[in-house]
Amino acid sequence: MSHTEALKAKLGLDVFKPGGEPHIRIRPGMEKDPRLLQTIRLCPAGLYSTAQTGDVVLTIDGCLECGTCRFVCGDEVLEWRYPEGGTGVQFRFG
Amino acid sequence: MEKFDVIIAGAGLAGLAAAYTLAGNDLEVLVLERGDYPGAKNVTGGRLYVNPVRDLFPGLWDKAPLERFIVHEGAVLMAKERSVAIHYSGHELRAEPHQSYSVLRAKFDRWLAEQAEAKGAMLLTRVRVDEVVKENEKIVGVLAGGDELRADVVIACDGVLSLVSEKAGLRAPGSPHDYAVGIKEVIALDPGIINDRFQLEGNEGAARLYIGEATQGLFGGGFLYTNKESISLGIVVGMQSLLETGSAPDAPALLDAFKQRPEIAPLIRGGTTEEYAAHVIPEGGFKALGRLYGDGILVAGDAAGLALNIGFTVRGMEYALASGYYAAQTVLKAKEAGNFSSENLSIYKQYLEESFVLKDFKNFQEAPAVLSNPRFFRHYPDLVGNLLADIYRVPPGPKERLYPTIRKVFSLAEMWSQFKDLREVTRI
Numbered sequence: 437m438s439h440t441e442a443l444k445a446k447l448g449l450d451v452f453k454p455g456g457e458p459h460i461r462i463r464p465g466m467e468k469d470p471r472l473l474q475t476i477r478l479c480p481a482g483l484y485s486t487a488q489t490g491d492v493v494l495t496i497d498g499c500l501e502c503g504t505c506r507f508v509c510g511d512e513v514l515e516w517r518y519p520e521g522g523t524g525v526q527f528r529f530g
Numbered sequence: 531m532e533k534f535d536v537i538i539a540g541a542g543l544a545g546l547a548a549a550y551t552l553a554g555n556d557l558e559v560l561v562l563e564r565g566d567y568p569g570a571k572n573v574t575g576g577r578l579y580v581n582p583v584r585d586l587f588p589g590l591w592d593k594a595p596l597e598r599f600i601v602h603e604g605a606v607l608m609a610k611e612r613s614v615a616i617h618y619s620g621h622e623l624r625a626e627p628h629q630s631y632s633v634l635r636a637k638f639d640r641w642l643a644e645q646a647e648a649k650g651a652m653l654l655t656r657v658r659v660d661e662v663v664k665e666n667e668k669i670v671g672v673l674a675g676g677d678e679l680r681a682d683v684v685i686a687c688d689g690v691l692s693l694v695s696e697k698a699g700l701r702a703p704g705s706p707h708d709y710a711v712g713i714k715e716v717i718a719l720d721p722g723i724i725n726d727r728f729q730l731e732g733n734e735g736a737a738r739l740y741i742g743e744a745t746q747g748l749f750g751g752g753f754l755y756t757n758k759e760s761i762s763l764g765i766v767v768g769m770q771s772l773l774e775t776g777s778a779p780d781a782p783a784l785l786d787a788f789k790q791r792p793e794i795a796p797l798i799r800g801g802t803t804e805e806y807a808a809h810v811i812p813e814g815g816f817k818a819l820g821r822l823y824g825d826g827i828l829v830a831g832d833a834a835g836l837a838l839n840i841g842f843t844v845r846g847m848e849y850a851l852a853s854g855y856y857a858a859q860t861v862l863k864a865k866e867a868g869n870f871s872s873e874n875l876s877i878y879k880q881y882l883e884e885s886f887v888l889k890d891f892k893n894f895q896e897a898p899a900v901l902s903n904p905r906f907f908r909h910y911p912d913l914v915g916n917l918l919a920d921i922y923r924v925p926p927g928p929k930e931r932l933y934p935t936i937r938k939v940f941s942l943a944e945m946w947s948q949f950k951d952l953r954e955v956t957r958i
Binding site: 481503528530 | 569
């Protein structure tokens with residue numbers, strides 16, 4: 437199993453409740469920001485990756501709502517909210 | 531528009547401690563929690579030290595759904611190919627009342643919320659606080675789930691990011707320097723196997739910290755706590771340290787590598803990972819604390835930056851519980867005066883200063899700077915490991931005398947560096 441697949445399998449153990457709009461968005465024009473590039477390595481859920489264009493893309497499914505990307509990127513790069521009430525990860529152990 | 535005496539944003543330990551303390555005082559207390567249930571969004575390593583908060587919540591602890599009381603403490607210096615462990619066990623750790631317990635938050639927070647509700651606090655789950663409502667620069671309520679809810683005072687207990695206190699103008703978004711990221715797996719394992727592997731009896735528990743290769747030399751460490759029927763295993767890594775080391779593996783891979791270490795793999799063998807969690811932890815200490823109060827608002831727990839890493843102990847939950855308690859005391863005082871202005875709420879800081887909370891933060895204010903010394907996370911684990919490797923080695927030929935072996939490791943330059951590090955450590 438590759439590293440990415442193993443991480444996906446781990447995230448698959450968690451309970452996630454689907455929500456509406458993505459709660460984190462990369463602000464337009466910031467897709468190549470160096471802070472965003474660093475977030476690729478730091479996100480514990482591995483949700484950030486680089487597209488062929490060199491833009492960083494975010495797949496929100498599997499977000500653990502840990503806050504790492506917001507501390508690394510700040511408000512300029514990411515429009516960051518928590519998911520709507522009753523959606524997103526629901527830890528059974530925590 | 532509904533009006534309450536107090537609105538608490540977040541049903542974590544700070545929020546629930548505040549609600550528990552306030553309820554039963556003839557106040558209308560509303561706790562807003564965005565998760566399906568209290569604890570659904572909360573993560574700990576985790577261990578709770580009960581001593582500092584036992585008397586703040588009399589009668590609460592006997593029935594609390596804590597996991598195991600910790601009787602074995604372990605600290606492991608981990609080098610690439612070897613490790614040196616210190617195991618501590620003492621009579622006082624076995625004596626009641628027990629000093630610390632492993633804990634799982636989904637279970638504990640849910641239970642604590644029930645206790646607060648039984649005393650009369652109102653809890654609304656699945657509700658996200660979207661905005662604070664201001665009038666003449668004073669916080670008078672929140673917007674949540676499309677409704678405007680008003681209160682004399684809002685207590686922001688919404689965790690390490692605290693968007694509530696940010697929106698209230700009490701803090702700016704934090705800098706990676708002051709935070710670490712924790713990543714953890716809960717690994718289910720038969721209680722009998724746990725007891726055998728960790729030399730425990732009944733509900734005794736073990737706690738271990740791992741320094742060095744646990745985080746591949748980065749600022750932070752690994753941790754292991756035994757729960758009743760599972761093991762909490764994880765790492766905590768300084769965010770800035772990860773950012774500065776471009777060659778370091780990504781954060782999830784650090785935990786995988788840690789799990790595969792020969793010191794760890796046999797301990798979790800046969801276990802099944804049940805959950806994967808991560809959370810940011812405040813680690814900036816006293817100097818990174820946010821503002822604790824404003825007009826119509828108090829901030830408690832991680833939201834205020836109240837977590838403290840001093841090396842051998844990493845604590846946050848007691849500070850959350852205690853700050854929630856003192857926030858509640860502040861509200862009761864302000865209610866008497868009928869005045870929730872910033873000036874009147876400033877007694878909160880005084881309460882915290884007189885308690886263990888800010889005393890600890892002041893006493894250990896140098897800890898974050900001192901502990902960020904990279905030598906602790908690479909050099910010393912290597913040094914001690916190499917020394918013991920030499921001492922234990924029996925070569926085919928004659929063995930060298932011990933003193934020259936030790937002397938080789940402790941060169942003059944090395945001793946000078948150690949002296950300097952030690953001088954720094956004395957600031958903690």
